[in-house]
Amino acid sequence: MIAALLRRIRLGAARPREAEPPHFIRSYDILVDNLLRAYPRDVAMSVAVGGEFSRMGELQLAVLRHFGLAADTRLFDLGCGSGRLAAALGRELPSVLYHGSDINSALLGYARSLSPRAFRFSLSRTLAIPAADASADMASAFSVFTHLKHTETYVYLIEMRRVLRPRGRLVLSFLEFGSPRHWPIFVQSVGVERYGTALHLNEFIGRDTIRLWAAKIGFDVEGFVGDDEAPWGDAGPFGQSLAVLVRH
Numbered sequence: 001m002i003a004a005l006l007r008r009i010r011l012g013a014a015r016p017r018e019a020e021p022p023h024f025i026r027s028y029d030i031l032v033d034n035l036l037r038a039y040p041r042d043v044a045m046s047v048a049v050g051g052e053f054s055r056m057g058e059l060q061l062a063v064l065r066h067f068g069l070a071a072d073t074r075l076f077d078l079g080c081g082s083g084r085l086a087a088a089l090g091r092e093l094p095s096v097l098y099h100g101s102d103i104n105s106a107l108l109g110y111a112r113s114l115s116p117r118a119f120r121f122s123l124s125r126t127l128a129i130p131a132a133d134a135s136a137d138m139a140s141a142f143s144v145f146t147h148l149k150h151t152e153t154y155v156y157l158i159e160m161r162r163v164l165r166p167r168g169r170l171v172l173s174f175l176e177f178g179s180p181r182h183w184p185i186f187v188q189s190v191g192v193e194r195y196g197t198a199l200h201l202n203e204f205i206g207r208d209t210i211r212l213w214a215a216k217i218g219f220d221v222e223g224f225v226g227d228d229e230a231p232w233g234d235a236g237p238f239g240q241s242l243a244v245l246v247r248h
């Protein structure tokens with residue numbers, strides 16, 4: 001039976017199916033297209049990345065400043081979306097050497113339209129980070145690994161280590177079971193699993209998992225910030241948990 005199948009494949013009788021785009025491409029392309037059809041562009045571009053465009057941009061900026069972002073930092077922003085962070089940076093710290101990447105061109109176009117001309121934006125539809133080795137002092141991934149499988153996040157962490165210079169910092173946000181405020185997101189995903197199709201994946205990561213990945217890949221874990229903590233002050237808690245990794 002197996003020998004016969006192999007023979008058919010060799011003869012070209014049974015061809016492998018066309019590879020489907022990965023889940024994150026499918027889900028974000030559909031989400032963004034539908035939002036643009038239903039709402040004015042500003043609304044669609046905000047809702048697509050979670051809303052509260054200005055407040056979340058300011059908050060992300062406050063977080064990064066707290067962890068060392070300065071006027072001349074080379075910052076790589078993975079999954080930059082429609083530019084919540086880029087727009088805040090453009091207003092308050094435009095000298096930062098900013099490079100954002102995303103998988104969706106409509107989101108990137110909007111981010112570019114709100115940003116200083118010197119900011120760079122790259123479209124990447126794979127798990128490769130479009131930046132040179134050791135080209136960033138700092139990197140961020142806000143609400144990105146929350147939508148990827150663990151294996152995909154792991155690929156990106158390897159890539160992040162390549163792109164960061166030694167002692168460069170990565171600030172990433174994640175959902176965790178340890179937070180009672182994140183539990184309803186998991187319950188929602190369970191409901192989707194039983195009764196319907198998810199808009200996009202919501203993935204949780206444990207702190208122990210982040211510690212293990214960091215050790216395997218070559219990062220030190222500088223620390224964690226709980227979803228309800230705000231060591232940066234007035235901007236308030238982030239809502240997702242944060243991990244700060246330092247490349248060694």
Ligand SMILES: C[S@@+](CC[C@H](N)C(=O)[O-])C[C@H]1O[C@@H](n2cnc3c(N)ncnc32)[C@H](O)[C@@H]1O
Nearest residue numbers: 024028049079080081084102103104142143144
């Ligand atoms: C919740 S939004 C957050 C966007 C932005 N970081 C922010 O906080 O405003 C998630 C973003 O991740 C992007 N994304 C999803 N999968 C991705 C992947 N594999 N690589 C890079 N970006 C991805 C989506 O297109 C979307 O812009």
